Amino acid sequence: MVRGGIPWWLWGMIIFGTAIVALATVVALWPQDSEALYQTAIDSFDEGDSETFKASLASLRNDADYADHVIFLEGLDAAKEGKDLRALELFESVKDNDALKPLVLQNIGRSFTATGQYKKAIEAFDASIALDSENADETRIMVAQLYYGIGGLKHAESLLNTVIESATDKPTMAYSLRAKIRAEMFSYADAVEDYALLLETPGDRAAASPALIADYVRALLKVGDEARIQEAATEMAADLMDQQLQWQLNMAAGNREQVLDAIAATKGSPNSPGPTDKIEAQAALEVGRYEAAAKMIRTAIGNRPRDIDTFELAAKIFEAAGMADEQKNAEQNIEKLRQLQQDYLATLTEIGDDIKSADLRLKLAEILVELAQFQEANRWYSVAAMIDPERREEATAALEELRQLRSLPPVLVPFEEEK
Numbered sequence: 001m002v003r004g005g006i007p008w009w010l011w012g013m014i015i016f017g018t019a020i021v022a023l024a025t026v027v028a029l030w031p032q033d034s035e036a037l038y039q040t041a042i043d044s045f046d047e048g049d050s051e052t053f054k055a056s057l058a059s060l061r062n063d064a065d066y067a068d069h070v071i072f073l074e075g076l077d078a079a080k081e082g083k084d085l086r087a088l089e090l091f092e093s094v095k096d097n098d099a100l101k102p103l104v105l106q107n108i109g110r111s112f113t114a115t116g117q118y119k120k121a122i123e124a125f126d127a128s129i130a131l132d133s134e135n136a137d138e139t140r141i142m143v144a145q146l147y148y149g150i151g152g153l154k155h156a157e158s159l160l161n162t163v164i165e166s167a168t169d170k171p172t173m174a175y176s177l178r179a180k181i182r183a184e185m186f187s188y189a190d191a192v193e194d195y196a197l198l199l200e201t202p203g204d205r206a207a208a209s210p211a212l213i214a215d216y217v218r219a220l221l222k223v224g225d226e227a228r229i230q231e232a233a234t235e236m237a238a239d240l241m242d243q244q245l246q247w248q249l250n251m252a253a254g255n256r257e258q259v260l261d262a263i264a265a266t267k268g269s270p271n272s273p274g275p276t277d278k279i280e281a282q283a284a285l286e287v288g289r290y291e292a293a294a295k296m297i298r299t300a301i302g303n304r305p306r307d308i309d310t311f312e313l314a315a316k317i318f319e320a321a322g323m324a325d326e327q328k329n330a331e332q333n334i335e336k337l338r339q340l341q342q343d344y345l346a347t348l349t350e351i352g353d354d355i356k357s358a359d360l361r362l363k364l365a366e367i368l369v370e371l372a373q374f375q376e377a378n379r380w381y382s383v384a385a386m387i388d389p390e391r392r393e394e395a396t397a398a399l400e401e402l403r404q405l406r407s408l409p410p411v412l413v414p415f416e417e418e419k
Contacts, residue, residue, distance in 0.1 A: 034063040041073050045080075053077070068094040072104060084111040102132040106139045113146050116386050118355040121146060137163045141173050147353065148181060150383050151361050155353040157181050172198060176212065183215060185348065186341055188222035195219060196228070210241050217249050222309075229253050243273035256283050275303045278310055281317060290321035298415075305411045306372035308337040329415050336412040343367050358388035362395060372409055374402060 041056035057073050060066050075090035088111045095104045105128035112121035125143045129136040140163050147156040160178040163171055179194035195216035199205050205213075213236050220228055233253035240246040243266075247259045260283055266272045278300035284293035297314045304310045311333045318327035344367045351360045365380035378399060385395035 034060060034066045034069075037063075038066060038069050038073075045073070045076055068097040068100060072097075072100055072107075075104075075107065079107065079111055079114070082114075084114045087111045088115075102128045102136070102139075105131070106142065109139070109142060109146075113142075113149075118146060118150060118387070122355070137167065137171060137174070141171070141177070144174075144177060147355075148177060150355060150387060151348070151351050151364060151380065152353055152355070153181050153185060153348050154351070157185075170197065179219070180215065183219050185345060188219045191219040192216070192223050192225065192228070205235060210239060213239055214242055214245060217245055221248055221252055224252070244276075244279070247276070247279050251279060251282055256286060259283070275300070277303065278313065282313060285313075285317050285320060290317065293317045294321045294323060294326070301411060303408075304372075305408050306337065306370070308334060308341075311337065325416060329413055332413040333411055337371065340367055340371050344371070356387060358384040358391035358395065361387070362391070362398070365395075365398065369402065370409075374405070378402060 037056050037060045041053050041060065044050075044052035044056060053073075057070065057077075060070050060073070071090050071094045075087045075094075078084070078090060079087035088108065091104050091108045091111065094100060095108065097104070105124045109121045109124035109128065112118070112124060122143065125139050125146075128139050129143075140159055144156040144159040144163075147153070147159065157178055160174045160181070163174040164178065167174070175194045175198050179191045179198070182188070182191035182194065195212070198212065199208055199216060217232055217236065217240065220232060229249065229252045233249050233255065237246050237249050237253075240249065247262065250259045259279065263276045263280065266276075277296045281293045281296035281300055284290070284296060294317055297310070297317050300310050301314060311330045315327055315330040315334065318324075318330055344364065347360055347363050347367065351357065351364075354360065361380045361384035365377045365384065368374070368377035368380065381395045381399040381402065385392045385399070
C-alpha cells in the first residue's frame with residue numbers, strides 16, 4: 001500500500017525512527033542515579049581516568065543532595081594535584097557527613113601525612129578505623145606506611161601483622177610493605193616468605209614489578225635457599241634490571257660459566273655495570289684458584305669497604321688460601337659490621353611508635369653512614385629535618401656533609417699493610 005506516494009514500509013521506518021529519537025530524548029532528560037555517578041567518579045579516580053572522573057563530577061553537581069560528595073571528590077582531586085592544604089579545607093568541611101565520614105577521615109589522614117603533620121594524621125586515621133573497623137584494612141596499611149616513612153619500622157610491622165592475620169584473602173600491599181620492612185631489619189628469611197607469597201603463581205610473577213622481584217632476589221641471596229634460588233634463576237633472572245644482581249643470582253644457581261662469559265663480554269664496554277671483582281672472586285674460589293680469588297677479593301673490599309657480604313666471602317677465600325691473618329682481619333670486620341647492624345636494630349626498637357624524636361633519626365643516619373649506606377642515611381637525615389624544626393639546621397648540615405663525600409670510608413679494621 002502507498003500513502004501520499006510513500007511506500008508503507010518507508011512509513012514504518014519513519015515512525016520507528018521517530019520513536020527511537022523520542023526514547024533517547026526521554027533517557028537523556030531522565031535524572032541520572034547520583035549514587036551511581038558518585039561511584040563512577042570514585043572508580044575513575046582510582047583508575048586514573050581523569051576524563052570520566054571530571055564528567056561524573058560535573059553531572060553530580062546537578063544534585064543538591066550530593067553537594068558533600070562533590071566537595072569530597074574535589075578534595076581528592078586537590079590532593080592528587082599536591083594541593084594538600086586545599087584538600088584539607090575541603091575534607092574538613094564535609095567530615096560530619098555520616099555516609100562519607102570514614103573515607104573523609106582517611107583522606108584527612110593522608111593529607112596530614114603529606115604535610116608532615118603526623119600526630120594529626122594518626123588521629124584522623126584512628127578515627128576512621130573506629131567508625132568502620134571491619135573495613136579498615138586499607139586505612140591500617142596507610143598508618144603502617146606513615147610509621148615506616150618516619151622510622152617506626154617495628155611498629156609498622158606490628159600493624160601489618162594485624163592486617164595480615166585478620167585477612168580472608170591475600171592483602172598484597174600489607175605483605176609487600178612487611179617484606180620490605182623485614183629486609184631492612186635484616187630478617188631476610190621472614191622477608192623471603194612474604195615475597196614468596198606475593199610471587200606464588202605464574203600470574204603473580206608476571207604482574208610483579210621489577211623492583212619487587214629485585215628485592216625478593218636480594219633477600220633470597222642472603223638466605224641461600226637453593227631450591228628457590230634455582231627457581232628464581234630460571235623464571236626471574238631475565239627480568240632483573242640490575243645486571244650485577246642477575247649475575248649474583250646466576251652464580252648462586254651454579255651458572256658460573258654463563259656469568260663469566262657475560263662479564264667478559266662487558267669488559268671495556270662503556271655500558272659495563274660496574275666492578276665485578278667480587279663475582280669473579282667467588283668464581284675463582286669455586287674452581288680452587290685461591291691466590292687469584294684472594295687478589296680479586298682484596299680489590300672488591302676496596303670497592304665495598306663496609307659491605308658485610310664482601311667480608312664474609314673474603315673470610316672464606318682467605319681460609320681456603322691459608323691466609324690466617326687476612327682471614328682474622330675479615331672476621332673482625334664482620335664482627336664490627338654486625339655490631340653496627342645491631343645498633344641500628346636497637347635504635348629502630350627504641351623509636352617504636354615515636355613520631356617526634358629527631359635524635360633517634362639522626363642516630364639511625366649516623367649508623368648508616370658508618371655502614372656506608374649513604375642513600376638510607378640521607379633518608380633519615382631528611383626525616384629528622386622534617387619532624388623537628390629545631391633540629392632542621394643540624395640535620396641539613398649533616399645532609400650537606402654527606403653530599404660532599406668524594407670517597408668511600410676505609411675498612412673498619414685495616415689489614416696489616418694498611419696500618
